Amino acid sequence: MSAPTLPPDAAASTPLYRVRGLTRTFGRAGRVKALDGVDLDVSAGQRLGIVGESGSGKSTLIRLMAALDRPTTGSISFEGQEITRLPEPRLGFLRASVQLVFQDPRSSLDPRMTVGSIVTEPLRSRHLRGALGPVQAGVRLREVLDAVDLPPDAAGRYPHEFSGGQRQRIAIARALAPGPRVLIADEPVSALDVSVRAQVLNLLAGLVAANDLTLIFVSHDLAVVRHLCDTVVVLRAGRIDEQGPAEQVFGEPRSEYTRALVSAIPRIRV
Amino acid sequence: MRRLGLYVGAALVTLVVAMALVSLFWTPYDPTLVVAGQRLQGPSAAHWLGTDAMGIDNFSRILVGAQTTIVVGVVSVGIAAVIGVPLGMLAGQARGWVDEVVMRITDIAYAFPALLLAILLAARFGASPVTAMTAIGLATIPSFARITRAGTLQVMRTDFVLAARASGIRWPGISLRHVLPNIAPLIGVQASVTFALAILAEAALSFLGLSTAAIVPTWGKMLRDAQTVMFNAPLQAVWPGLAIAAAVLGFNLLGDGLRDLLDPRLREVS
Ligand SMILES: Nc1ncnc2c1ncn2[C@@H]1O[C@H](COP(=O)(O)OP(=O)(O)OP(=O)(O)O)[C@@H](O)[C@H]1O
Ligand SMILES: [Mg+2]
Numbered sequence: 001m002s003a004p005t006l007p008p009d010a011a012a013s014t015p016l017y018r019v020r021g022l023t024r025t026f027g028r029a030g031r032v033k034a035l036d037g038v039d040l041d042v043s044a045g046q047r048l049g050i051v052g053e054s055g056s057g058k059s060t061l062i063r064l065m066a067a068l069d070r071p072t073t074g075s076i077s078f079e080g081q082e083i084t085r086l087p088e089p090r091l092g093f094l095r096a097s098v099q100l101v102f103q104d105p106r107s108s109l110d111p112r113m114t115v116g117s118i119v120t121e122p123l124r125s126r127h128l129r130g131a132l133g134p135v136q137a138g139v140r141l142r143e144v145l146d147a148v149d150l151p152p153d154a155a156g157r158y159p160h161e162f163s164g165g166q167r168q169r170i171a172i173a174r175a176l177a178p179g180p181r182v183l184i185a186d187e188p189v190s191a192l193d194v195s196v197r198a199q200v201l202n203l204l205a206g207l208v209a210a211n212d213l214t215l216i217f218v219s220h221d222l223a224v225v226r227h228l229c230d231t232v233v234v235l236r237a238g239r240i241d242e243q244g245p246a247e248q249v250f251g252e253p254r255s256e257y258t259r260a261l262v263s264a265i266p267r268i269r270v
Numbered sequence: 271m272r273r274l275g276l277y278v279g280a281a282l283v284t285l286v287v288a289m290a291l292v293s294l295f296w297t298p299y300d301p302t303l304v305v306a307g308q309r310l311q312g313p314s315a316a317h318w319l320g321t322d323a324m325g326i327d328n329f330s331r332i333l334v335g336a337q338t339t340i341v342v343g344v345v346s347v348g349i350a351a352v353i354g355v356p357l358g359m360l361a362g363q364a365r366g367w368v369d370e371v372v373m374r375i376t377d378i379a380y381a382f383p384a385l386l387l388a389i390l391l392a393a394r395f396g397a398s399p400v401t402a403m404t405a406i407g408l409a410t411i412p413s414f415a416r417i418t419r420a421g422t423l424q425v426m427r428t429d430f431v432l433a434a435r436a437s438g439i440r441w442p443g444i445s446l447r448h449v450l451p452n453i454a455p456l457i458g459v460q461a462s463v464t465f466a467l468a469i470l471a472e473a474a475l476s477f478l479g480l481s482t483a484a485i486v487p488t489w490g491k492m493l494r495d496a497q498t499v500m501f502n503a504p505l506q507a508v509w510p511g512l513a514i515a516a517a518v519l520g521f522n523l524l525g526d527g528l529r530d531l532l533d534p535r536l537r538e539v540s
Contacts, residue, residue: 063432066436068432068435068436088438088440091438092438095436095437095438096438098436099436099437100432100433100436102429102432102433103429104429107428107429107430108428108429108430108432108433109430110428110430110447110448110451110452111452112448112451112452113447113448113451117447118430121434121437121439121447122437122438122439124439124443125437125438125439126438126440127437127438128438171433174433178437
C-alpha cells in the first residue's frame with residue numbers, strides 16, 4: 001500500500017484535515033460498517049472529489065468531517081486540532097471555517113424562513129456574532145445573493161417560490177455568508193434538473209476559485225469530479241479503494257472497482 | 271372540498287365565540303331567573319327555544335353556556351400546550367435517556383382517562399370549573415407532548431437543521447427558528463382537536479355534576495336537567511346537544527382545515 005498521494009506543494013506543510021483510522025458503525029453491535037479505517041489528508045486549497053457507489057460511506061465521511069456526527073473509532077484533526085472528542089462549545093474554530101451544501105435544497109432550506117433569514121442564519125452563530133452586526137449582515141446578504149446571481153429582492157421571499165436550481169443557489173449563498181475556508185458539497189446537483197446542473201456546477205467552481213476555498217465534493221458523477229477536482233478518493237464499502245491526483249485515478253485506475261466506475265463515465269444519469 | 275370544511279369550522283367556532291361575547295353584555299332574559307308560571311314551554315316568539323323545567327329561558331342559557339365552553343377550552347388547551355409542547359421538544363431534541371424518561375411518563379399519563387382524573391380531583395378539591403379545566407388540561411398533556419416530539423424528530427432529521435448545526439447554531443436557535451415554526455401547524459391542529467375534546471369532557475363533567483356550581487349555566491348542565499324531563503320535553507335535550515355538537519364539530523373542522531392551509535409544501539403542490 002503506497003502512501004496517500006498529495007499535490008507536491010501541499011505535501012510539505014501540515015494538512016488542513018488529517019483523518020486517521022476513521023470508523024463509523026451503525027445498528028446493533030455495529031453491524032453496518034459505514035466507514036472502516038479511513039486515512040485521508042486534505043490540504044488547504046485542495047479540491048478533493050469523493051466518489052464511490054451508493055452506500056459506500058461518502059455522506060458518513062463528510063458528516064464526520066463537519067463534526068455533525070461522532071466516529072466509532074479513529075481521529076480527525078482540523079488545523080492540527082483533534083475535533084472528534086471536542087464538545088460543541090469548543091468547536092467554534094471548525095464551525096467558523098467549514099460550510100456545507102446538501103444534495104436536495106427542498107430539505108436543506110427551511111420552508112418557513114425567508115431567503116434572507118436562511119442566508120444570514122450562519123451569521124447568528126455565536127462563533128461569528130462578534131464579527132458582524134445587523135447592518136453588516138444585511139450588506140453580506142446582498143453580497144452573497146449577488147455572488148450566486150440572485151436578485152436582491154429574493155431576500156424577502158420563501159424557498160418554494162424558487163426553482164430547483166435557484167434554491168441550490170440559495171443554499172450556496174448561505175454556505176458562503178460566513179466566509180468559510182472549506183466548502184463541503186454532498187452531491188449538490190444530483191437532485192436538480194439536468195438542464196441546470198452545469199450552471200450550478202460552474203457557479204460553484206467559480207466561487208471556489210474566487211474565494212480560494214478548499215473544496216470537498218461528493219458525487220456519483222465521475223465526469224463532474226474530473227472536471228472540478230484535482231484529487232480523488234474512491235470509497236468502497238467504507239474503505240478507501242484508491243486515491244490520488246484526478247488525472248491519475250481516472251487515467252490509469254489501479255483497482256477493478258475504480259476501473260468499473262470510470263468505464264461507466266459517459267452515461268446518462270436520471 | 272377541504273376549504274369548505276375550513277369555512278364551516280371557522281363559521282361554527284366564530285358563532286360559539288360570538289355567542290359567548292354577546293352574552294357578556296346581553297341575553298333576552300336573565301339566565302338564572304326562575305319563572306314558576308312558564309315551565310317547559312315550547313319555542314315561541316317570546317322564548318325562541320322555549321323554557322326549561324324551572325321556567326328559565328333556554329336561549330339565554332345556551333348563550334351564557336358558550337362562555338363556560340370557551341373558557342374551559344382555552345384554559346385546558348393552554349395548560350396542555352404550555353407543559354406538553356416544551357416537554358415534547360425536549361424529548362425530541364435531547365434524545366437518549368431524557369427522551370426515554372419523558373416518554374415513559376407520558377405513556378403512563380396517557381393511559382389515565384381525563385374523566386377519572388377529574389373525578390379524583392373533584393373528590394379531593396371539590397367539584398368546580400377549575401378542577402375540571404385542570405383535569406382536562408393535565409390529561410391532554412401527553413397527547414401534546416407526543417405530537418410535538420414526533421414533529422420535532424422529523425424536523426431534527428432535516429438537512430436545514432444539519433446546516434444550522436454546522437454553523438454552530440445551538441438548540442435555542444434551532445428550537446425557535448426551525449422546530450417551533452415547522453411544528454406550529456401540528457400544534458394548531460392538536461389544539462383545535464383538544465379544544466373539541468375539552469368541550470365534550472366539560473359537558474360530561476357538568477352532566478355528572480362535577481364541574482360548575484349550580485348557578486352557572488353550562489350546556490352539560492342543561493343536558494343533565496333535560497334528562498329528568500326526557501319524555502315529556504325531548505327538545506330540552508336537543509338544544510344543548512346541538513350546541514355541543516356544533517362546537518365540537520367546529521373545532522375539529524377548523525383544526526383539519528388549518529393544517530392544510532398552513533403547510534406551504536401542500537400549497538405548492540395544489
Ligand atoms: N444514521 C444511520 N443509521 C444507520 N445506518 C446508516 C446511517 N447513516 C448511514 N448508514 C449506513 O451507512 C452506509 C453508508 O451510508 P452513506 O450515506 O454514507 O453512503 P453514501 O456513500 O453517501 O451513499 P449515497 O451515494 O447513496 O448517498 C449505508 O449502508 C447506510 O445504510
Ligand atoms: Mg450520500
